[in-house]
Amino acid sequence: MSLLTPTIRPSVVARLNPVAKLAVALIVSCSLLLSIDWISAGVALLLEGVLLLWCGLSPRQFWLRTAPVWMAAPLAAITTVMYGQDSGATLWQLGFVSVTEGSLSLGLAIGLRVLAIGLPGVVLLATTDPTDLADGLAQVLRLPARFVLGGLAGLRLVGMFIDDWHSLTLARRARGVGDGGGLGGAVRRFVGPAFALLVISVRRGSKLATAMEARGFGSDEPRTWARLSVFGVRDAVLVGAGCAIAAIAIGVAVWAGTWTFVLA
Structure with missing residues (x-):
């Protein structure tokens, strides 16, 4: 067993169409990139944790596959806290490095966002066979x-x-x-x-x-596929769950007053 070929236990998520998994990862990621606040990222991360329980990876493989994300999140948060835009009361300062209430909140938002965007993408794709993904991209997405x-x-x-x-x-x-x-x-x-x-x-x-x-792989003739890739009801439910996670995270942030549209 290696890091590239993890042991995937039979699970609900592991048996779903790879296109549905890819769609969920993109929907959640794009929604979290619309704002930089800690509430929407925290809510999304909490809801994602429920889905990750059925991902099919063993605990060891889960931590091995997501280790880079867990290391990147605190590094991004600390860097933002120390060198991010200052606002609010100053909590600590040493030379040109200062920590304020605004930079602390921004650092927390960045750290949670890295986890909320990185974890589902890594885990969902880790439970996907590359051949199944290719079948889905060719047959479902055309x-x-x-x-x-x-x-x-x-x-x-x-x-x-x-x-x-x-x-x-x-x-x-x-x-x-x-x-x-x-x-x-x-x-x-x-x-x-x-x-x-x-x-x-x-x-x-x-x-x-x-x-x-x-062997004719570059031919423009219509190609047949050995395995049929079907986008079924369970796959649509997973995509709907991804949309619900994005909508709830944004809704809670708007209700709490922390939502700030980055393109505004």
Whole structure:
């Protein structure tokens, strides 16, 4: 089991159409980008937590997949608190760094917004098989088959990309290359495998493109699909739940008087 292939337990959300999951993530994200206030983000995050209980990921995989979001949220909040726009009473100041009531509220809003936007997107897509997503994009959204299959092929190579990086690192370590300490050693350990991996990726991509063309993947003829992707009632319910989360979050923020339209 790896981070790219998590163990997904049978669940309601995991069995839904990937297009519905993608739609929910986009609806919630776009609604939260319309304003910067902590109430709408907090309400959305609370309601999203109910859906995430049925995501199908084990607790370990949930924390591993969402770890970057949990790290980015406090960093964004602290940066905004220290260097955001000052307003209201000054709570703390040291040189050009100041913390005010306004910057504190803004930092809290930014941190909650990162969580509310990032968590559902990461979790919903983590419970989606790439082939199912490609089937949904092509059959439900009617996207061009060439675009969909190209994206699927690239996504399937991500795991191979990571395996190549690991193999290159072990090979260089076995030859004693880039073992120096300090910042210079760290740079050499990154730059060397990165350049080699770039060359390997370009060659592999060219070979894959040629192979796909030879098999008719670039044809403009109507394409058939091995698996049928159906957008059913349960998928519509999930999209409706996403719309409800966005509407409730915005409604509560407007009722509380904290809603501030960013384009106004």
